[in-house]
Amino acid sequence: GQQVMQIPQYQHVQEGEDFTTYCNSSTTLSNIQWYKQRPGGHPVFLIQLVKSGEVKKQKRLTFQFGEAKKNSSLHITATQTTDVGTYFCAEAGGTSYGKLTFGQGTILTVHP
Amino acid sequence: NAGVTQTPKFQVLKTGQSMTLQCAQDMNHEYMSWYRQDPGMGLRLIHYSVGAGITDQGEVPNGYNVSRSTTEDFPLRLLSAAPSQTSVYFCASSGQGSNHYNSPLHFGNGTRLTVT
Secondary structure, eight states, rough: OOEEEOOOOOEETTTOEEEEEEEEEESOOOOEEEEEEOTTTOOEEEEEEOOOTEEETTEEEEEEOOTSSEEEEEEEOOGGGGOOOEEEEEOOOOOTTTEEEEEEOOEEEOOO | OOOEEEEEEEEEETOOOOOOEEEEEESSEEEEEEEETTSSSSSEEEEEEEEEEEEEEEEEEEEEEOOOSSSBBOOEEEEOOOOOOOEEEEEEEEEBBBBBBBBOOOOOOOOEEOOO
């Protein structure tokens, strides 16, 4: 099946620094979804990207889908302590039926 | 709406014991799925269902059974627990998407299972 590689596995930043996590695939992705999981919590949907080169923003978060649809990134500007958690990318295929292939996740720690 | 409800939140089993993790959703979603989460491995799909009476295997189905007798409920059964099944289990549901837009997953709060 589709494999999605996510890097880095861990990222420690000082509050106010930027943060980026990357997802890469050797094959073309139909779409990419991003989820955030707070410590001890469950994954929560953030956004979905479908089009080649697509860029979407949510306040300090910027999501990009590569032109070749083989990679995606999530960038957080000026991190805050509320950004702490694990960020996952996931690929759903053309029709997911609830079947997503998740990246390994990036655990973000923000030091105040 | 309660969303996706999972029970229990925590469970400790001895090797060889069986148990059922419960999952219920009240959003009338067609699709339901079970994932397990292990450190450094993301979430891996165990089983999924596209509607009542229809289930199929995911990436890591061995040692687990599911059934979907109603739209709302999707229990996960561990037949004979093994230490390798120590994990956090998440149930999720989603509705139908359109074209290439997939409806996002709504997750339950998870069940932390330890098998000794």
